[in-house]
Amino acid sequence: MSGKPLPPFPLAAVAAPSAAKAAARPARPAGPTVMPGAPVRMPAMAAVPPEAHLDEAVTLWQDGRRADAEVTAAAALGLPKRLKGADKARALTQIAEKLYFAGDYTEASEAAGRALKADRTVLSARLIRAAALRGWGPLADAEADARAAVKAAPGNPAATDGLVAVLLDQGRPEDAETAVRALIARAPRVAAAHALLGRLLRRRGRYDEAVAAVEAALACPDAQPPRLLWVLGATLHDTGRYDEAVDAFRGSIALAPKVGDAHAALVESLQAAGRHAEAVEAVKAARKAVPGYDKRFLDLLYEAPPTAIPDAPADPSRVILVNGFGHYPAVPLGISLVKSYVAEKGEGFEASCADTNAWRFDALYRALRDDALYPSFEDRETFVAAGTVFREGGVEFDDPTTYDQHLQPFIKYFSLFYDNGLNRVRRAEGAGAPTPWWVIRDAEALVAKRPGVVGISITYTDQLPYAVLLARTIRRLDRSIRIVFGGGFFKAVNLDGFLAEDYVDYLVLHAGEACFLALVEALRSGADPLPEIPGLAFRDPATGRAKVSGDGFPVDYNTQPFADFADFDPPQYFVPEPVYPVLSSRGCYWRRCTFCNHFASYAGTYKTQAIDRVVHEMAHQQAARGARLFTFVDEMISAKRFKKISEEILAQGLDLHYYALAKPTADFTPEILQLMHKAGCRAVYWGMESGSERILALMDKGNTVESSETTLRLASEAGIRNHIFLIVGFPTETRDDLDDTVDFMLRNSAYIDQILCGHFVLEPGTPIHDRPAEFGIRKVYYKRSLANGELVGFEPDGWLDQQTAGRYAEVLRDHVFDLFSPRGRYFGTPRDHIIACYASQPMGGPRFDKDLPDAGAVRAMLDTPDSVPKVKTFDLQPVW
Numbered sequence: 001m002s003g004k005p006l007p008p009f010p011l012a013a014v015a016a017p018s019a020a021k022a023a024a025r026p027a028r029p030a031g032p033t034v035m036p037g038a039p040v041r042m043p044a045m046a047a048v049p050p051e052a053h054l055d056e057a058v059t060l061w062q063d064g065r066r067a068d069a070e071v072t073a074a075a076a077l078g079l080p081k082r083l084k085g086a087d088k089a090r091a092l093t094q095i096a097e098k099l100y101f102a103g104d105y106t107e108a109s110e111a112a113g114r115a116l117k118a119d120r121t122v123l124s125a126r127l128i129r130a131a132a133l134r135g136w137g138p139l140a141d142a143e144a145d146a147r148a149a150v151k152a153a154p155g156n157p158a159a160t161d162g163l164v165a166v167l168l169d170q171g172r173p174e175d176a177e178t179a180v181r182a183l184i185a186r187a188p189r190v191a192a193a194h195a196l197l198g199r200l201l202r203r204r205g206r207y208d209e210a211v212a213a214v215e216a217a218l219a220c221p222d223a224q225p226p227r228l229l230w231v232l233g234a235t236l237h238d239t240g241r242y243d244e245a246v247d248a249f250r251g252s253i254a255l256a257p258k259v260g261d262a263h264a265a266l267v268e269s270l271q272a273a274g275r276h277a278e279a280v281e282a283v284k285a286a287r288k289a290v291p292g293y294d295k296r297f298l299d300l301l302y303e304a305p306p307t308a309i310p311d312a313p314a315d316p317s318r319v320i321l322v323n324g325f326g327h328y329p330a331v332p333l334g335i336s337l338v339k340s341y342v343a344e345k346g347e348g349f350e351a352s353c354a355d356t357n358a359w360r361f362d363a364l365y366r367a368l369r370d371d372a373l374y375p376s377f378e379d380r381e382t383f384v385a386a387g388t389v390f391r392e393g394g395v396e397f398d399d400p401t402t403y404d405q406h407l408q409p410f411i412k413y414f415s416l417f418y419d420n421g422l423n424r425v426r427r428a429e430g431a432g433a434p435t436p437w438w439v440i441r442d443a444e445a446l447v448a449k450r451p452g453v454v455g456i457s458i459t460y461t462d463q464l465p466y467a468v469l470l471a472r473t474i475r476r477l478d479r480s481i482r483i484v485f486g487g488g489f490f491k492a493v494n495l496d497g498f499l500a501e502d503y504v505d506y507l508v509l510h511a512g513e514a515c516f517l518a519l520v521e522a523l524r525s526g527a528d529p530l531p532e533i534p535g536l537a538f539r540d541p542a543t544g545r546a547k548v549s550g551d552g553f554p555v556d557y558n559t560q561p562f563a564d565f566a567d568f569d570p571p572q573y574f575v576p577e578p579v580y581p582v583l584s585s586r587g588c589y590w591r592r593c594t595f596c597n598h599f600a601s602y603a604g605t606y607k608t609q610a611i612d613r614v615v616h617e618m619a620h621q622q623a624a625r626g627a628r629l630f631t632f633v634d635e636m637i638s639a640k641r642f643k644k645i646s647e648e649i650l651a652q653g654l655d656l657h658y659y660a661l662a663k664p665t666a667d668f669t670p671e672i673l674q675l676m677h678k679a680g681c682r683a684v685y686w687g688m689e690s691g692s693e694r695i696l697a698l699m700d701k702g703n704t705v706e707s708s709e710t711t712l713r714l715a716s717e718a719g720i721r722n723h724i725f726l727i728v729g730f731p732t733e734t735r736d737d738l739d740d741t742v743d744f745m746l747r748n749s750a751y752i753d754q755i756l757c758g759h760f761v762l763e764p765g766t767p768i769h770d771r772p773a774e775f776g777i778r779k780v781y782y783k784r785s786l787a788n789g790e791l792v793g794f795e796p797d798g799w800l801d802q803q804t805a806g807r808y809a810e811v812l813r814d815h816v817f818d819l820f821s822p823r824g825r826y827f828g829t830p831r832d833h834i835i836a837c838y839a840s841q842p843m844g845g846p847r848f849d850k851d852l853p854d855a856g857a858v859r860a861m862l863d864t865p866d867s868v869p870k871v872k873t874f875d876l877q878p879v880w
Helices: 051-062 066-077 085-101 105-118 123-136 139-152 157-169 173-186 191-203 207-218 225-239 242-255 260-272 276-289 334-345 356-369 380-392 400-431 437-447 461-477 513-525 598-602 611-625 639-652 670-678 693-699 705-717 735-747 802-815 833-839 855-863
Strands: 315-323 350-355 451-457 482-486 506-508 536-539 546-549 579-582 629-632 657-662 681-689 721-728 754-759 777-781 793-796
Touching: 051 066, 051 085, 051 105, 066 085, 085 105, 085 123, 105 123, 123 139, 123 157, 139 157, 157 173, 157 191, 173 191, 191 207, 191 225, 207 225, 225 242, 225 260, 225 461, 242 260, 260 276, 260 437, 315 334, 315 356, 315 513, 334 350, 334 451, 334 513, 350 356, 356 380, 356 400, 356 437, 356 461, 380 400, 400 437, 400 461, 437 451, 437 461, 451 461, 451 513, 461 482, 482 513, 506 513, 513 536, 579 611, 611 639, 629 833, 639 657, 639 670, 657 833, 670 681, 670 705, 681 693, 681 705, 681 833, 693 735, 705 721, 705 735, 721 735, 721 802, 721 833, 735 855, 754 802, 802 855
Parallel strands: 315 350, 315 451, 451 482, 482 506, 579 629, 629 657, 657 681, 681 721, 721 754
Antiparallel strands: 506 536, 536 546, 777 793
């Protein structure tokens, strides 16, 4: 995907740059020195120096003591104190390297730049500077340095690889290919040069050419056959030539039998080919041959033969909208709204939804239930029993004690399914491993329906790797299908590289219903060029750059069709009654919280639907789906709007229950809260965030300690359950501030039903990110990423560091906050269970019998957090 280097070869021990940990000084990960996208070593600079001295040098550099940093690095390297020329460059290059691998790209580029001033011939400094500049944003400068590195070392694949990474980020794959072919012309017998071309062509969807390039690498005198056979197999696999891939992987295993990557890849290809029994035997062989294979490569296998794709052309009137793997299953709203819009506003379209995220969890559950998963697990019966209870409901679901007993194994297995799937798609999308077989099955199922357009929605960052692999596979299976991305993840930032990818045709930004319909209508008509469609982003063929056509269609939300949930199978969501999402507004009416950037998904606007229209939609879902349970997925709903919604629900005589998000402001009066409960509100997630008045003011939340305290009490007395969001380690937060928060929670424990606590993270596009000095942040580890979708590291200036904040949050969760609910510490992780549980017990209220530690005991735990025992993590015992 855009913003990442070309995938390195996992059989070469390659170090990847890690995100900076805000609490710790930079330390280079284990592994040889490489730049992004370079699967080969940079020129050696020295034997590994004493790490402690280099860490000290980096600390001095980041503190602005540049001269002292150079002297300290020189001492670590055994160089004279009075540094000149090559010695000075060598010391600065080591500092730059350490900074780069800590994710401090701005300082790494500065240190590498100074190294080049001392000695312009140091190739490693040039490579570091180019990679660091690319890491934080100025791509034109990164390209200049990368080209200078190529000029200095024209036959060095690492130099060209660095240039390729920059060109791909700029959305210039043609120029990247030109650069690699020029490298091959200069170094025709260097295997890494041909392998680089193979990786680039594979990424561009030119699989047969990619195979030929890797075969050329294997024929070079410096080839490393075990690694290159793995690369060849992965390329053949993604081409759909699974039997040939199997042969390549077996050849790699024969040469390097203890390398797990080839074994894991062999399993993927056997499964993809429908050779399940052989895949199981391959796992058994891998477990014998590779120490620790199970921990790194846990294969969850079940019988899943390939789907035959009809020999018929794709239908431009047929549209499939996909919610991809990467989050806990819940009925998706976005694609359901787009489907209904296309079906009602368009003419002659056949639109449908596919929740492949739910497919994945359901398939693994069914495999365990039917004892058809390899490996099985010792306590699989407890998970199957939990899944049955959660699907069917009954006394064991309603009773808090038995619910908790079922929830623990359920969360254990769903965590396994999630982590295993995410690791596999990340390894394929980011490290060049073969596409997971189950992603291929999803793509086959979609393509078999012969759609003319597939729309892929991404809401969460973790969905991106799967979505990329799914799109690549769809493109390989049928290049005539147009692939359109969209969803709340995307913002009009850093899009050039993504839009130039072979698997991306278009990207819909902001509220996408009208934009998507206009696009599919234009595609069906064969319009060339496309008309101007507001909110559409694509690669302009004339300029090769990303083009965004306006901010999106003006939308009248009061005339839009109701969401169509007909394509979803309720049991796949593991809740006794389906919980349907409702969106009464888009954007945030407040738009001032200093830690938040969610408003950017809606172009900074706030638009509401008429109250009667919102409630009519709930009535429509009751009539169409028998819906009784709802979740409002608005960013936040005000007290005034809650009052109007409640009045309308009662006026229409609807029997329903819902939960929603709000902030505990003073305008939530007893009358409004009682009205909300009467109209079906059973729980509210309150964005309280802190119990410190000073911190709330810095957050600019609009609620105070007093308003929060009053609102929680009044809501509880009205029968509404209160779930709380808290942030630990907000900028400038001290122990005193955190103690205030703990005191608040304990003081009001009778009125709080659950607390969701996490430590502060810094997101691009937030006021804190843009004005860090105002919030006590001494340093931000700026990072360039697709749509600003990745978190950013930082260092506090004298307040709670993030390592401490993270540990505080963990202690408070494990030993205080998770004790608030009788349904156990995991209640709320399947968020829709909240309303499903509370609907069976319609009246909440204060509970004064909670067994909680007192404030002194909590303070004692926070005084020595490392001595507090951690809650035991999940323990799974596979049965092979």
